[in-house]
Structures are given as C-alpha cells and as structure tokens.
Amino acid sequence: MLATQLKYDLLMFTREIFYMVFTIIIPPVTYLFMGQLFGDAMYAGNLSYAETYTPSFILLITFGVVFFAFGFDQVMNRTTGVEKRINLTPVSKRTLLVSNIIRSIIITSFGYFLIFFIGMIAYDLSFQPANFIIAFMTFMLFNAALLIISSAIYSLFTSMNGALVFSIVIFQVVMFTGGFTMPIDMMPKFVQVIADFNPVYHMNQLFIAVWNGQFQVDNSSLLSSGFIIGCVVASLGVLRLVNKVRK
Amino acid sequence: MEIVRVNNLKKAYGDNKVLRGIDFKANAGEVIGVIGKNGAGKSTFLEILMTLKPYDSGNVLLFGKELNGLSTNQLEHIRKDISAVLQPTQFYKTLKVVELLKLFKAYYKSPVDIEQIITDFKLQPHRKKYFDKLSGGWKQIVSLAIAFLSEPKMLILDEPTTGLDPHMRNMLWLYITDYNKRTGGTVILTTHNMDEVELYCDKVMLLNDGINEMFDTTEWILSTGYKSINDFYLSKVSI
Numbered sequence: 130m131l132a133t134q135l136k137y138d139l140l141m142f143t144r145e146i147f148y149m150v151f152t153i154i155i156p157p158v159t160y161l162f163m164g165q166l167f168g169d170a171m172y173a174g175n176l177s178y179a180e181t182y183t184p185s186f187i188l189l190i191t192f193g194v195v196f197f198a199f200g201f202d203q204v205m206n207r208t209t210g211v212e213k214r215i216n217l218t219p220v221s222k223r224t225l226l227v228s229n230i231i232r233s234i235i236i237t238s239f240g241y242f243l244i245f246f247i248g249m250i251a252y253d254l255s256f257q258p259a260n261f262i263i264a265f266m267t268f269m270l271f272n273a274a275l276l277i278i279s280s281a282i283y284s285l286f287t288s289m290n291g292a293l294v295f296s297i298v299i300f301q302v303v304m305f306t307g308g309f310t311m312p313i314d315m316m317p318k319f320v321q322v323i324a325d326f327n328p329v330y331h332m333n334q335l336f337i338a339v340w341n342g343q344f345q346v347d348n349s350s351l352l353s354s355g356f357i358i359g360c361v362v363a364s365l366g367v368l369r370l371v372n373k374v375r376k
Numbered sequence: 377m378e379i380v381r382v383n384n385l386k387k388a389y390g391d392n393k394v395l396r397g398i399d400f401k402a403n404a405g406e407v408i409g410v411i412g413k414n415g416a417g418k419s420t421f422l423e424i425l426m427t428l429k430p431y432d433s434g435n436v437l438l439f440g441k442e443l444n445g446l447s448t449n450q451l452e453h454i455r456k457d458i459s460a461v462l463q464p465t466q467f468y469k470t471l472k473v474v475e476l477l478k479l480f481k482a483y484y485k486s487p488v489d490i491e492q493i494i495t496d497f498k499l500q501p502h503r504k505k506y507f508d509k510l511s512g513g514w515k516q517i518v519s520l521a522i523a524f525l526s527e528p529k530m531l532i533l534d535e536p537t538t539g540l541d542p543h544m545r546n547m548l549w550l551y552i553t554d555y556n557k558r559t560g561g562t563v564i565l566t567t568h569n570m571d572e573v574e575l576y577c578d579k580v581m582l583l584n585d586g587i588n589e590m591f592d593t594t595e596w597i598l599s600t601g602y603k604s605i606n607d608f609y610l611s612k613v614s615i
Contacts, residue, residue, distance in 0.1 A: 133482040137471060144470040210466040217426055217462075218483040219455040222448070 130220060134228040142198050142236060151300060152193035153240065157247055160186040163310070164251060172312060174343050179252035182309075183244055184340035185333050187268065189309050190240030192329055195275040197296055199233055200283035204292040230276065237272055241265070260342050267339045271332045274361050278328065281364030284371040308333045328360045377404040378440070379530055379562045380425060385434035387420055394420045396586035397434070404529070407556055407563040409573040409594075411605075412583035413613055418566040421583065422532050425564065426460055427451050439529065456484060459528035463535040465519040469508035473499055473518055476507055477525065484526035497521040497551065513544030520551055531555065533565035537572060549576060570606035574598075580605065582612055 142148055164178055172181040206212040215225065248254035286292040304310055306320055307329040313321055324330040331353035338344040382400035386393070394417045402408055410418050423429040424436060427443060436443045438454060446454065467476050477490050494503055497517055502510060510518065516536060523531055533552070537545045553576060556563055567573060573580055573594065580597060582590040589612060590597070594605065602608040 130482055130485075133479065137468070137475065137479050140475070141468055141470045206468075209469075210462055210464055211468060213428060214460070214462055214467065215483075216428055217455060217458065217460055218480065219452045219485075220483040221452055 131224050131228055131231075134220070134224055135231055138228050138232040139235065142232065145198070148194075148198045151197050152190055152236070153243070156186050156189045156193065156240070157243060159189075159309075160244060160247060161251060167311075168252065173314075174338075174341065176337070176341055177252070179248045179254045180341050181337055183248040183252075183254055184264065184336045185307075185309050187241045187244045188271065188329065188333055188336055189304070189307070190244065191237040191268070191272055191275060192303055192307075193300065194236045194240065195233055195272065195279045196283075196299065198236065199229060199276060200279035201292055201296050203280065204283050204286045205289055208287065208289050233276060234269070234272060237268075241268060257342075260340065264336070264340045267336060271336065271357075274328070274332070274357055277361050277368075278364045281367040281371075284368060303327065303329050306330055328357050331356050378402075379404055379438070380564075381435070381437040382425075383435040385421070385424065385431055385436060387417075387424065387429070387431045394586055395424075395431070398583075398586075398588050400581060400588065400591060402530075402562050402564060404562055405556065405560045406578045407553075407576055408565070408579045408581065409577035410564065410566045410581045410583060411568075411570070411573060411609060413615075416583040417586045418583055419534060422460075422534055422564065422566060425530075426458060426532055427455060456526065457529040458532065459523035459526050459530075460532040461516065461519045461523055461534065461536045463538060465512075465515045467507045467519070467522070470506060472504050472506055473510070474503040476518065476522060480522045480525050486525045486527070488525050488527065493521050493525060513540045513547075516540060516544070516548055517551075520548060524551075524555060527559060528561060530562045530564065533563065533567075535566055535568065537567065537569060545572075552576070570604065570609050574605040582609070584613060 160182060163182060168178045170178060172178070174181075203212075206215070245254065249256065282295075283292060286295070302323070305316075306313070306324040306327045308324065313324045313330065316324075335344070335350060335353050335357075338350065344350065378401065380400065380402040382398055385395050385398040385400075387395040398417075398421060400421075410421065412418050420429065424431050424443075425438070427438070431444065439457060441450070441454065443451075443454075468479075471479065474490065474494070477493060480486075481488065481490060494500055497520070499518065499521060502514055502518070507515065507518065520536070531552075536552075537548055540548065549572070552563060555561055565577075577594050579593050580590065581588050597605065597608050602611070
C-alpha cells in the first residue's frame, strides 16, 4: 500500500506546474543567475560563492518542496473535501503520513543532488565524502523540522486562496530574509531583524557552516539551534491544539 | 440483518446543538432517505455514521459495534465496509480516472477488476481524463464507481444528484438501485429532491432542528394522506 501511495504522491507532484516551478526550476535558475553576478565574490568565513550558496539553494529547494508540496497540498486536500474522502477509506493515517514524508525526502534529495551537480559543473565545487555525509544528515534534520513547521502553519488555514497568497508571500520573505539573495549583514536593519525571527535563516547559517566543515559550538550556533528547536516545539503544540479543536 | 442502530444521538459544536437525540435503524438492503432543510444536521449525522466525527452522547452501533469505544485500528477496519459519495465530489485533481480507481482499489484491498468497473460504468472514454476535467455528472459517476470498488455493506450518499441533468441523474440511480438489488447493500442518502425519495427510498427520516420528527416507510407516509413526499416535506418543514 505504501508503495502505491508513494507512486501516486510523486506522480501528483510532477503534474503540478506550480510546485515544479517554485521548487525544481526557480532555485537552480536563481543559483546560476546569482553565480553569474556574484560568482567571483568572497563571503563570510572566506568562502566562495559556490561554498556559500550551494547549501543555501539546496535549503531553498527543501523549503519550497516542504511548504508548497506538503503544506499547501494539505490545505488544498482539506478545503476541497479530498481529505475527508480519504479519511473514509481504511488506509491508515500512518501510511499517508509516511508516504508524504518519503515523497518530501525523495524530492528534496533530488534538489540536493541537482544543485550539487550544477555546483560541480559550473563552479568547480569539490566533493569531500565526510563533509557530504554530515551535510546530508543535517539536511535531513532540517527537512524534518521544516515538515513539522509547515504542517503547523498550514493547519491554520481554512481557505485555499489564503494559503496560496501566504505561500507566495512567504517564499519572497524567505528568499530575502533567509540569506538566499545576498548576505543579510549587507541588508537594511529591518531585514536583519526579520531574519533573526526566520527559522530558515538560522537553518541556512548552520547548513553553510556544516557544509564547509566550519561548524563550531558557539553563541551564534547555539542561538540558531535553540531558535529552530523552539519553532519545532511550538509547531508541535499548534498541531496538537488544532487536532483537538477540529474534533 | 441490522447494519446501523442509533439511540439518542447527541452532538454539539460549542453551544450549537446540532443533533438533539436521534434514533435510527437501518437493515441490510434498505434504501433510506434523510431529509430536512439546510442546517438540520443531516451532514453531521452522516459523518458520524461514516466514522468521521465523534459524538457527545448516545449510541451508534455499526455492524454491531459501538463506534465510540473503537480504537483507530478498529475504525480503519470498519471503514472497509463503508463507502460514500460526498458533496462536493472531490478527488486528487491531478490523477486520471483509471489512476484514481487503482489507488482506491489499493486502499480497500479490493479484488474487483478495474477494467470491469470501467466497463460497468461506461468510463472507457474518460479513463485517461484528469478527474478535475470531468463534468459534474461524470465526477459523480466516477465517485460512485470508486464507492462500489470496495463492495461496501453500507453506502452513504450526500446529495448525490445535486446539479445533475435528468439523464445523469437517471444513470446514477440506475447504478445505485442495481447495487442495492445485486449485493443487498444498505444505502443511506440525503437529498433535497423529494421525487427521488418517493421513487427510490424504502424509508424516510425527517430531521428538523436536530430531532428526527419522522422515521417511517415511504409507503406509510403516503398512506397517511399526503399526495407526495414533497407534500409531506412542505407541510412538516417551515422556512
């Protein structure tokens, strides 16, 4: 049953142009475009463009997949009545959830390897097995955190239009305050303040450090980790509350 | 054989008491129409029977089992014998008709042959169409085909013919009555079309402000002097 559900979940994802554009097309194109503009610049930690933005754009794809294909999909299924019809079948909630998680992992991993591959071809990005494995494990943890946060946020929506507008706006906000376009410390003060409250910004900072083998346990990394954990715990609380209210 | 028994069922959303003591019974092979104005509690009642909503008090026995005491696993097991056509009819919009049938066949672990269902429901010209691109009538037919995939003991239809042209309505009822006769399955439906109730239902339950004002055979209601079920409805339910 899980294999069948997963097969159709993946098929549905590939047939949604909206998801494909925001997750598989925009991030790699932006990655290449930004590389043309700032490919020769050096960034914090004495890192090159590829070393800084390869993990960033991998994370951006993950954010896109998890928020659009996982979160927005939930709202669509709930508001159109699909969820109710599925709930009426004997298929277990666990099967549906596991299939959704595996789908996210497959698509985000595809994004991971796609950006990494483009980085190797276009920017001579080097492959270091040990770092690669640690980075992939960190990426999986962020994947799980984003899944929980996205589930909680989208569980609050009762209309598809509201969720759609939110998705498009939040994508822009995350692009600019997550450190995906230019370094946050070069941005206006108010953007820096927003970034401090953006969990994806903290994930990005940590992921860049892990990717390049520069991760250290210090105030900054503890603050970022603590903020992400706080968001996950709050999201779990929201999910619990929403489930209780719906009954 | 008794399929459903409901005693003194109560359900409220906050202060809004939607069901205020419903008694109901359905036997195998019966076609029962649940009627009442919008907001009378019909959909809530059906959702409780479909195991989708918990209730506050009373008893709901489905296939002899009290629903409130069942675990998630037991509920999933009981759902093998229930199917439904909901209002509005929606499925994954980016799946084609044949893919939806295959997916639901897997959900129900049904032995039914997909090709047979496609033939029976004349779905051949639509098999590769996306569900979202079908007309309202064909969406209902596909929904019914999916409902029949599991060969359910109880079929619940929430306003199944709303918005359908007379041909599609006729076709849908042909399938429903055929299923009922062939399998002895129970059909419980809500509708605002009183002609359909009169034509196809063995029994009628009239819900008014969360109470079942009448639950009897269509025949008996008509024998009490009403010209039609529509007449009965208009005399019992005020705007």
